[in-house]
Amino acid sequence: MIDRTELLEQARKRVLLPVVSDYGKFKIMEEVMAISKFKATCLKVLDNVKKRRKRILITKKGEPIALVIPPSPPSKEKGWLGCMRGTVKIKGDIVSSVVGEEDWEALNIETSP
Numbered sequence: 001m002i003d004r005t006e007l008l009e010q011a012r013k014r015v016l017l018p019v020v021s022d023y024g025k026f027k028i029m030e031e032v033m034a035i036s037k038f039k040a041t042c043l044k045v046l047d048n049v050k051k052r053r054k055r056i057l058i059t060k061k062g063e064p065i066a067l068v069i070p071p072s073p074p075s076k077e078k079g080w081l082g083c084m085r086g087t088v089k090i091k092g093d094i095v096s097s098v099v100g101e102e103d104w105e106a107l108n109i110e111t112s113p
Helices: 004-012 035-040 042-052
Strands: 019-022 025-028 032-034 056-060 063-068
Touching (some): 035 042, 035 056, 042 063
């Protein structure tokens, strides 16, 4: 395994592709692209990054200025059907009416023949 200083030195000498620090973890970039080429083919490059899931380092006069990374995979969201399952607790009878039939005015009205 190559230590950090040796890795950085080799990257500076262009023996290896540029190294990018990601919170203390050093990664060797798989592809490097000049800003002029990126500008000319931006949409195609972005599509390729998404499809291949590989990072691209954008440079200006040999200096890194941007890192194009693929988006994180979308989270699978549950559908709305059944999303409230287990949140309701039924207590008592939910079918019969709360008041008796004698309290309903509509049932007490006599129809004339």
